[in-house]
Amino acid sequence: xxxxxxxxxxxxxxxxxxxxxxxxxxxxxxxxxxxxxxxxxxxxxxxxxxxxxxxxxxxxxxxxxxxxxxxxxxxxxxxxxxxxxxxxxxxxxxxxxxxxxxxxxxxxxxxxxxxxxxxxxxxxxxxxxxxxxxxxxxxxxxxxxxxxxxxxxxxxxxxxxxxxxxxxxxxxxxxxxxxxxxxxxxxxxxxxxxxxxxxxxxxx
Numbered sequence: 039x040x041x042x043x044x045x046x047x048x049x050x051x052x053x054x055x056x057x058x059x060x061x062x063x064x065x066x067x068x069x070x071x072x073x074x075x076x077x078x079x080x081x082x083x084x085x086x087x088x089x090x091x092x093x094x095x096x097x098x099x100x101x102x103x104x105x106x107x108x109x110x111x112x113x114x115x116x117x118x119x120x121x122x123x124x125x126x127x128x129x130x131x132x133x134x135x136x137x138x139x140x141x142x143x144x145x146x147x148x149x150x151x152x153x154x155x156x157x158x159x160x161x162x163x164x165x166x167x168x169x170x171x172x173x174x175x176x177x178x179x180x181x182x183x184x185x186x187x188x189x190x191x192x193x194x195x196x197x198x199x200x201x202x203x204x205x206x207x208x209x210x211x212x213x214x215x216x217x218x219x220x221x222x223x224x225x226x227x228x229x230x231x232x233x234x235x236x237x238x239x240x241x242x
Contacts, residue, residue, distance in 0.1 A: 085114050092156045094201065095143040096209035097135045101217055104128055105135050108212030109143035110228065111152065116240045120150050121228045123212055125220030136164040137182035139213075140198070144189040146223070153194040158201040160210075165200045211235045 086092040091111050098106035105128030110121040124142055128135055140159055147155045159165055168183055190196045203210070211232040219229060228236045 085116070086112075086156045088114065090114065090154045090156050090195070090197075091119055091147070091152050092158060093143050093147050093152075094158045094206055094209040095139040096160065096206055096213040097132075097139040098210075098213040098216065099128065099130070099132065099135060100214065104217065105138065106213045106216030106220075107135075107139045107142055108209050108216055109139070109146050110208050110212060110236075111143075111147055111150065111155075118224075118226060118228055118236065119152075120146065120223060120225055121212060122146050122223045123216035123219055123221065123229075125216050131178065132161070133164055133167070134177075134179045134182065136161040137168065137179050137186065140164070140168065141182050141185045141189065144186060144192075144196075148189060148192045155193055155195070156197045156199065158199055158206070160201055160203040160206040162200045165198060169198060208232065208236050208239055 091113050093109060093111045095107070095109045097108075100106070105124075105126050107124040107126065108122065111119045113119055122142075126138070128138075136159060140157060143157060144155075147157075167179075168186055171183070171187065208228065212228070215229060215232060
């Protein structure tokens with residue numbers, strides 16, 4: 039079931055959307071069609087602890103001036119509970135973009151009512167900065183860091199940890215899809231266009 043996401047972003051013109059569509063269509067198709075041939079041994083999924091769900095997130099910066107952000111939440115059997123995409127105005131700062139993805143994923147998990155969640159991202163530096171509560175200044179990163187720390191209190195148990203990029207492929211595909219299918223939530227499913235990527239990593 040697909041739902042329009044509540045947190046809408048600033049409107050973009052028809053011409054901007056057309057440019058975004060052309061920029062990412064071929065890249066997303068390439069990623070989706072090649073995923074089943076990935077033999078990287080680190081792609082095997084890891085189950086969350088009992089009674090936890092695991093929420094992975096990622097961000098794409100392929101289109102200048104925008105971030106494509108994604109989240110996917112799965113139970114301990116790997117079955118998807120929710121997935122989501124966002125397209126936001128952004129700038130060339132991967133650290134801030136990754137922090138934004140973590141915060142949006144935490145917000146989604148909270149709105150879905152999950153109380154014990156493991157959050158995973160594939161940028162180890164950002165995970166470390168957030169865990170150590172560093173860089174409390176007036177930067178954009180610190181703004182998202184404070185939001186993350188405030189949102190953590192909404193959960194009974196909240197774990198933030200790093201996962202290799204090779205184990206984050208579904209979130210990666212969703213992040214690229216965010217440019218053409220933005221600000222949407224899918225309940226207990228992923229978008230049909232990345233279903234092959236999801237099934238591949240589910241069965242490993």
